Amino acid sequence: MPWLDLLLGFTICVTAGLALIARDMFRAVIMFIVFGLLMSIAWVRLHAPDIALAEAAIGAGLTGVLLLDTLGYLRRPFGSRVDNPDDPT
Amino acid sequence: MILRIVLAGLLCLGVTVALGWAVLERPMPVENLPERVASAMPESGVEHPITAVLLNFRSYDTLLEIAVLLVAVVVALALREAQPDQPEQMGLDNPLLRAVMAWLLPLILVVAGFLLWAGSYQPGGAFQAGSVLAAAGVLLRLAGVTTNWLDNALLMRAGLALGLLTFLGIGLLVMLPGVPFLTYPAAHAGTLILVIELTLTLSIGLTLLSLFRLTPPYADDPDDARPQEDRNL
Amino acid sequence: MSGSLVFAWSGVLLFGLGLFGFIAHRHLLRRLLAFNIMGSGSFLVLVGLAQEGRGVDPVPHALVITGIVVAVASTALALVVFRRWYRASGRTDLPEDT
Amino acid sequence: MIGLWSVPLLFALPLALGILSLLVVPAWRPRLIFVGLPLLAAASLDVLAGLATAGPQVYRLGDWIAPLGINLVVDGLAVGMILMTTLVATLCALYARVYLRDHPPASSFFWPLLWFLWAGMNGIWLAEDIFNLYVGLEVMGLAAVGMVALRATPQALAAAMRYLLAALLGSLAYLLGVALLYAAYGTLSMAGLHEAATNNATTQVALALIILGLLLKTALFPLHAWLPPAHGGALTPVSALLSALVIKASFYILLRLWLVLGPEVTPELTAQLLGVLGAGAVFYGGWMAWRQHHLKQLVAYSTVAQIGYLFLFFPLVTNTSPEAARLAWDGTLMMLVAHALAKAALFLSAGNLILAVGSPQISHLVGISRFRPMSLFSFGLAGVSLMGLPPSGGFTAKWLLLHSAILSGQWWWLIVLFLGGLLSAAYIFKVFRMSFREGPQIDRSVTPPLTLDVVALVLAASAILIGLFAHLPLHWLRMGSVLGMG
Numbered sequence: 001m002p003w004l005d006l007l008l009g010f011t012i013c014v015t016a017g018l019a020l021i022a023r024d025m026f027r028a029v030i031m032f033i034v035f036g037l038l039m040s041i042a043w044v045r046l047h048a049p050d051i052a053l054a055e056a057a058i059g060a061g062l063t064g065v066l067l068l069d070t071l072g073y074l075r076r077p078f079g080s081r082v083d084n085p086d087d088p089t
Numbered sequence: 090m091i092l093r094i095v096l097a098g099l100l101c102l103g104v105t106v107a108l109g110w111a112v113l114e115r116p117m118p119v120e121n122l123p124e125r126v127a128s129a130m131p132e133s134g135v136e137h138p139i140t141a142v143l144l145n146f147r148s149y150d151t152l153l154e155i156a157v158l159l160v161a162v163v164v165a166l167a168l169r170e171a172q173p174d175q176p177e178q179m180g181l182d183n184p185l186l187r188a189v190m191a192w193l194l195p196l197i198l199v200v201a202g203f204l205l206w207a208g209s210y211q212p213g214g215a216f217q218a219g220s221v222l223a224a225a226g227v228l229l230r231l232a233g234v235t236t237n238w239l240d241n242a243l244l245m246r247a248g249l250a251l252g253l254l255t256f257l258g259i260g261l262l263v264m265l266p267g268v269p270f271l272t273y274p275a276a277h278a279g280t281l282i283l284v285i286e287l288t289l290t291l292s293i294g295l296t297l298l299s300l301f302r303l304t305p306p307y308a309d310d311p312d313d314a315r316p317q318e319d320r321n322l
Numbered sequence: 323m324s325g326s327l328v329f330a331w332s333g334v335l336l337f338g339l340g341l342f343g344f345i346a347h348r349h350l351l352r353r354l355l356a357f358n359i360m361g362s363g364s365f366l367v368l369v370g371l372a373q374e375g376r377g378v379d380p381v382p383h384a385l386v387i388t389g390i391v392v393a394v395a396s397t398a399l400a401l402v403v404f405r406r407w408y409r410a411s412g413r414t415d416l417p418e419d420t
Numbered sequence: 421m422i423g424l425w426s427v428p429l430l431f432a433l434p435l436a437l438g439i440l441s442l443l444v445v446p447a448w449r450p451r452l453i454f455v456g457l458p459l460l461a462a463a464s465l466d467v468l469a470g471l472a473t474a475g476p477q478v479y480r481l482g483d484w485i486a487p488l489g490i491n492l493v494v495d496g497l498a499v500g501m502i503l504m505t506t507l508v509a510t511l512c513a514l515y516a517r518v519y520l521r522d523h524p525p526a527s528s529f530f531w532p533l534l535w536f537l538w539a540g541m542n543g544i545w546l547a548e549d550i551f552n553l554y555v556g557l558e559v560m561g562l563a564a565v566g567m568v569a570l571r572a573t574p575q576a577l578a579a580a581m582r583y584l585l586a587a588l589l590g591s592l593a594y595l596l597g598v599a600l601l602y603a604a605y606g607t608l609s610m611a612g613l614h615e616a617a618t619n620n621a622t623t624q625v626a627l628a629l630i631i632l633g634l635l636l637k638t639a640l641f642p643l644h645a646w647l648p649p650a651h652g653g654a655l656t657p658v659s660a661l662l663s664a665l666v667i668k669a670s671f672y673i674l675l676r677l678w679l680v681l682g683p684e685v686t687p688e689l690t691a692q693l694l695g696v697l698g699a700g701a702v703f704y705g706g707w708m709a710w711r712q713h714h715l716k717q718l719v720a721y722s723t724v725a726q727i728g729y730l731f732l733f734f735p736l737v738t739n740t741s742p743e744a745a746r747l748a749w750d751g752t753l754m755m756l757v758a759h760a761l762a763k764a765a766l767f768l769s770a771g772n773l774i775l776a777v778g779s780p781q782i783s784h785l786v787g788i789s790r791f792r793p794m795s796l797f798s799f800g801l802a803g804v805s806l807m808g809l810p811p812s813g814g815f816t817a818k819w820l821l822l823h824s825a826i827l828s829g830q831w832w833w834l835i836v837l838f839l840g841g842l843l844s845a846a847y848i849f850k851v852f853r854m855s856f857r858e859g860p861q862i863d864r865s866v867t868p869p870l871t872l873d874v875v876a877l878v879l880a881a882s883a884i885l886i887g888l889f890a891h892l893p894l895h896w897l898r899m900g901s902v903l904g905m906g
Contacts, residue, residue: 005325009332016336016359020343025351032355039362042329046369047378049212050139053204054387057220058394062297063358065227066394070351070401074408097345105338107625111600112330112371114621118606123379125488138380139387147384149481149490153543153555154388156435157562160536161395163442164566165402167529216387243443250439257432270428272483300398330603337596344589350581357588364596371603382602385551389595392558396591399562400584403569407577416578 005045012038025074029067036060134278136210143214144282148271152260155253155289158296162249165300190228197225205290209279215286219293226298245295252292256285326373333366348415350404354397361393424470426463427479427494430502430542433459438535446528450517456535457510464506468896471499476900478548486609492546493610496899497753501545501672504757507882508664508764509538515768515875516657527570527655537563537661544669550598551608553673554591561587561637564666567658568650579649586636586646590670593633600626614680623685630677631694637670640731641701644724648708652720656771659716663723664764668756671730675752678734691738698731699836706843710850714780715770718847722766722806725840726759732821732833740828746898747827751820753897754890758805758813758883765802765879769795772872773855776865782851786859794873796855801880803848805887808841813886 015038019031036059043052126138126146133141143151201221208214259281260271273281340360347353365386372382408414437456441449470477476495480486513534520527540560547553565587569580602608604623605616617623639647651663678686705725712718729752736748772795777784789796805814818837825833886893 002325002328005328009328012332013335013339016339016362019355019359020339020347020352025349028352028355032358035359035362039366042332042366043369045325046329046373048369048383048386050214050217051365051369051383051386051390053212053217054220054390057217057224058297059358059362059390062220062223062300063394063397066300066398066401067351067354070405073405074351074414094346097342100345101338101342104341105334107628108334108337108367108596108600109331111622111625112334112367112603115371115600115604116618116620116622117375118604119616120487120606120612121376122381122487122606123377126380129484129488139383142380142384143387145482146484146489147381147552150385150388150552150555152435153431153540153552153559154391156438156536156539156559157392157395157555159439159442160533160559160562160566161399161402163438163529163532163536164399164562164569167526167533167566168402168406168569168572216391246442250443253435253439257436261428261432264425264428269424269480269483270432271481297394300395300402337592344585353585357585357592360592361595364592364599367596368599368602371599372606374603381608388551388555392555396558396562396584396588399565400581400588403565403577403580403584406569406572407574407581410572410574410577416582 008038008042008045012042026071029064029071032067033060033064036064132275132278134273134275134280134282135208137208137212137214139212140208140214140282140286144285145273145278148256148260152253152256152271155256155292158293159249159253162296162299193228194225197221197228201225201290201294205286208286209283215289216293218290220297222290222294223297226294245299248295249292249299252285252289255288259285324374326370326375328370329366330370330374333363333368333370336360336363336366339363350400350407350414350416354400354404357400358393358397361389365389424467424477424479424494426466426470427492427546428481429463430460430467430546431539433463434535434539434542438532438539441531441535446525449528449531450520452531453513453517457513460538461506461510464502467494468499468503470494471496471896471899479546486548487607487612490552491548491609491611493548493900494546496896497672497676498545499899500753500757500893500897501668502542504760505538505541505545505665508760508879509534509541509661511875511879512657512661512664512764512768515660515872516655518869518871519657519771520655523655526572530567530570530655530658533563533566533570534661537567537666541665541669544673548610549608550601550610550613550677554595554598557591557594557637557670557673560666560669561591564662567662568654570658571653571655573653575649575653579646579653582646583650586639586643590633590636593629593636597626597628597630597633600629610676610680617681617685619685623681627677627681627685631674631690634670634674635697638667638674638727639724640697640727641704641724642697644701644705644727647724648717648720650720651723651767652714652717656716656767656774659720659771660764660767663720663767664760667723667727668760671727671756675733682734683738686738688735688738691734694731695735695833698728699833701725701728701731702836702840703728703843706840706847709847710843712847713782715774715782715785715851716767716780718782718851719763719766719770722844722847723763725843726755726763726806728836729755729759729817729821729840732825732836735830735833736821736824736828740824740830744824744828747820747824749898750894751817751822751824754813754820754886754894755817757893758817758886761879761883761886762802762805762812762814765798765876765883766806768872768876768879769798769802772868772876773799775868775872778866782854785851785854786857787855788865789855791865791867794877795868796852798873798876798880799851800848801877802883803844805880805883807844807848808837811887812884813890814883816887816890 015035019028022028040052040056133145135141201218204213205218340356343356369382372379479492481490543556565584636643651659702725709718709721733752737745776792805812808814808818
């Protein structure tokens with residue numbers, strides 16, 4: 001039995017589950033980034049270093065940063081945007 | 090709400106069971122594609138099989154994939170919030186970070202170049218190198234470094250377009266001897282793929298970068314040139 | 323049971339988990355997370371099953387790299403629309419969504 | 421490869437134009453159509469000429485043979501769809517050039533999105549590789565979502581978001597089906613799959629996933645919820661493009677994959693179920709269309725209903741005589757083309773009526789017949805085809821389907837065809853009743869530019885004409901197809 005792979009696969013699923021049920025959105029995104037990094041290890045185990053690079057850089061890195069950036073946007077007080085006189089809302 | 094979760098649970102269970110059944114019962118394929126790839130490698134112009142698949146055997150997929158990225162950028166430009174971030178007022182304007190960046194940037198560029206060059210015989214290639222370039226751009230922005238050429242909307246868009254235009258141009262030019270689209274002549278395949286990869290790397294880097302709100306203001310729109318509230322992440 | 327098969331099964335589970343999250347959640351960012359997890363699941367199934375008992379296959383590797391780029395483009399587009407929607411309505415979910 | 425040089429131009433040209441329209445200043449974006457439309461029309465006609473002289477062919481991209489490289493299939497079905505796309509998209513582009521003049525500058529991004537949408541659709545019509553279809557679906561789907569979001573009102577953004585979520589879920593289900601098929605047969609080429617596929621659990625689950633994903637993208641009842649807000653709420657030329665062409669692309673993939681994998685693998689029950697869902701769509705969509713108060717929402721629900729007819733194909737070709745199957749093929753494709761023309765005409769003329777009265781409410785159309793007879797005439801002509809009255813494309817399609825249903829002994833589909841026609845008549849006449857009523861509501865109306873009326877009229881007239889001259893297009897559409905040969 002490939003115990004290492006089993007452990008990795010299990011951890012990936014648990015991380016994904018945590019990312020989905022985390023109460024705090026910020027924690028969910030962090031779990032998602034961890035999930036992406038674990039995925040890229042899984043790709044190495046699958047003899048796919050190209051995918052591992054792409055997953056780490058794009059899947060986990062870029063998607064994660066995009067999500068974090070959006071979270072930062074959400075956390076700004078909503079009123080400050082509505083008060084903006086130029087804002088077409 | 091409860092109904093929604095029960096429904097989702099049932100659906101998820103059903104799909105998982107069906108998938109498991111499909112995995113257990115799957116037949117062994119007769120067709121051996123890896124072998125075909127291996128035997129066509131000498132004609133592909135590169136030594137790394139994945140680069141050969143991405144940029145030669147299935148280069149049409151890659152062409153359309155770049156189009157997908159560009160569509161996302163077009164929508165981002167169209168829906169651009171009327172409040173682009175000004176470089177002066179964003180990021181962590183920290184002298185230490187700037188100093189580190191001055192050292193880090195050349196290193197990042199070297200890594201990107203290596204990834205691109207390595208793609209022809211070992212893991213790496215345009216996408217990975219492009220994303221490293223994008224990361225460099227993000228860091229630059231975070232450090233508050235003003236990069237005039239990145240703020241020039243036309244130059245920026247020319248950079249975005251360069252990859253796909255080169256790809257299309259080469260794909261069409263090679264048709265002159267009467268062969269199908271994207272048929273690289275075996276003798277020049279390596280060079281042509283390298284040219285395509287180089288331009289793609291630049292375009293992919295800029296594309297990924299412009300998916301952030303860190304991108305330069307949209308010059309066509311005079312409304313964009315006004316001061317901004319700062320952003321804290 | 324080989325390593326490839328283990329990851330293929332993980333992919334099946336991830337797809338199921340992601341599907342659950344995609345339907346159960348209303349918060350759009352959570353649904354996007356679920357979408358990305360489903361995507362990763364199907365990539366694992368693609369590579370894991372293709373390599374099970376047959377050695378490394380470069381074709382699915384290339385397909386997955388394409389898939390990852392398409393997924394990030396979709397996510398980025400969704401975030402652009404989401405932000406604009408959030409600014410216009412102040413909501414993080416869609417209305418009259420049952 | 422004779423006569424095939426223009427095949428790659430069908431997607432390379434729109435891609436190039438899409439990029440160019442990003443590079444030029446916004447005012448120049450619409451003007452690119454004067455270069456693009458003639459070139460694309462020429463390329464489409466050249467491909468048709470190639471089909472007519474040399475018959476169905478396979479185009480090998482990069483000169484690699486199928487499982488290794490990607491093939492394109494240039495058969496009657498693909499060429500038919502390409503011509504339909506060229507006709508409808510050209511007219512919508514001409515309409516949009518005038519229509520978008522009074523819109524905010526952000527709407528000039530309609531043009532790059534149009535070209536990318538076009539490239540994605542032409543890519544799908546030609547595709548022979550199931551993963552390539554996935555990428556094509558994404559190009560088209562994301563461009564379509566972007567077009568819906570262009571208006572940037574809260575409603576449009578919510579509609580775009582809902583559409584995007586449906587499209588993404590559908591794509592993932594499709595992708596997982598592709599993954600299973602590759603695992604089982606080691607090939608992504610449809611021809612290879614057709615040869616290798618056997619009836620087993622993996623094929624069935626893969627096909628089920630693919631069908632479900634594509635049904636969601638086609639918006640077949642009961643998975644239609646995303647369609648009315650997206651199609652009804654978008655800018656008028658966008659509504660026309662989406663309803664006429666975009667939803668047809670996912671149905672087209674379903675049709676192709678069904679022919680590749682379906683007949684041996686799927687139980688008759690699945691085919692009947694698809695037919696029943698189609699019937700449900702016809703009734704539910706027709707009923708909901710009749711209940712709408714917004715003109716474009718009415719037209720959007722009419723699309724939900726009309727999609728239903730296309731799905732009668734599946735029960736009519738499963739375990740039926742070759743003659744019945746052939747009639748079902750002809751009828752379904754005629755329905756597809758006629759609906760594309762009629763629905764584009766209906767949306768564009770509805771847009772003209774809305775421009776004229778300045779309100780999307782149907783009740784505000786009172787008395788409009790005196791001012792905008794031409795817009796109303798186009799609306800009525802398109803309505804004739806949707807109701808299936810002779811002589812029109814819709815009538816020919818229903819006539820063929822009706823014969824197929826009788827030949828295969830499945831009389832219950834006749835009820836769907838008949839009642840569906842009555843429901844369409846009900847919602848079309850609802851608009852007419854209001855327009856011809858004399859009331860105090862308005863005594864004058866805004867006159868939209870003539871181009872807008874002419875474009876809608878040309879589309880409506882083609883929906884009628886295709887019924888009168890159905891023989892030739894049906895002959896082409898049969899070329900090289902599995903059913904057409906038999």
